Amino acid sequence: MGTKTVDEAETGAGAKKDGAKKDEATADVTRTGDERAEERAADGVTAEHAETGGEEPAGGTEEAGPSGVGQGAGAVVSAALGLVSLTGGWIGTVAAARETLVGQLQTSSGASIAKQVKEVYGDAWHTTAFWAGLFALAALITGVVVLARPAFGAPGKPQAAWIKSVAWAGVSLGVIGLLLAVLKYSDALLALPSTS
Numbered sequence: 001m002g003t004k005t006v007d008e009a010e011t012g013a014g015a016k017k018d019g020a021k022k023d024e025a026t027a028d029v030t031r032t033g034d035e036r037a038e039e040r041a042a043d044g045v046t047a048e049h050a051e052t053g054g055e056e057p058a059g060g061t062e063e064a065g066p067s068g069v070g071q072g073a074g075a076v077v078s079a080a081l082g083l084v085s086l087t088g089g090w091i092g093t094v095a096a097a098r099e100t101l102v103g104q105l106q107t108s109s110g111a112s113i114a115k116q117v118k119e120v121y122g123d124a125w126h127t128t129a130f131w132a133g134l135f136a137l138a139a140l141i142t143g144v145v146v147l148a149r150p151a152f153g154a155p156g157k158p159q160a161a162w163i164k165s166v167a168w169a170g171v172s173l174g175v176i177g178l179l180l181a182v183l184k185y186s187d188a189l190l191a192l193p194s195t196s
Contacts, residue, residue, distance in 0.1 A: 068160055074146040075166035081139035082173020085132045085181065092131030096124040114195040122192045129184035136177030143171035 103119035111119075146167040150159045183189035 068163060071146050071149055071159065072163050072166075074142055074149075075163045075170060078139050078143035078146060078170025079166050079173060080170075081135050081142060082170045082177055085136035085139060085177030086173060088128065088132060089135060092128050092135075095131055096128040099124040099127045112195075117192055117195055125190075125192070126185055129181045133178055133181030133185065136174045136181055138174075139170050140174030140178060143167045143169075143174060147171070 100120055100123075103121075103123050107116050107119045146163065150157070180189065
């Protein structure tokens with residue numbers, strides 16, 4: 001029978017469409033990744049948008065601001081300097097030992113006991129207090145700078161809670177260390193024993 005029925009004609013047309021789709025898919029597979037990226041860019045689809053499956057990023061389309069790594073590092077440094085001011089650092093220990101040696105060299109054996117104690121031990125004690133005070137002051141300044149930084153940087157972006165906590169710890173340790181250093185240096189705390 002030389003005539004086609006309507007069903008056969010539709011089946012033939014469907015087969016042609018399927019064949020065309022397969023040819024497009026084969027052509028899509030043979031294209032390089034760069035060609036596909038160019039086509040996506042031409043369509044307005046970015047690589048990040050394509051990687052997330054077409055979903056918008058959580059933060060919207062705004063650019064990411066400063067991450068706060070520098071502020072976090074500053075807060076940790078502030079707390080560490082505050083601890084050093086309370087426990088004593090290597091620099092303070094070496095400076096005190098040097099002052100003890102200088103006191104021994106400059107004090108004659110015939111000097112009074114009060115002068116020997118002051119020159120050998122008192123000056124070393126004051127040197128230790130001085131270096132502890134410098135570390136405490138550095139901790140205090142660093143902590144205050146970290147806490148004040150958001151006011152001068154990106155005011156709309158809040159500072160992370162842990163950065164504030166650690167910076168406040170550094171400021172507190174700096175204040176305590178500075179107070180103790182002043183008390184030690186002025187002989188109000190742990191003064192030299194009386195030699196009379």
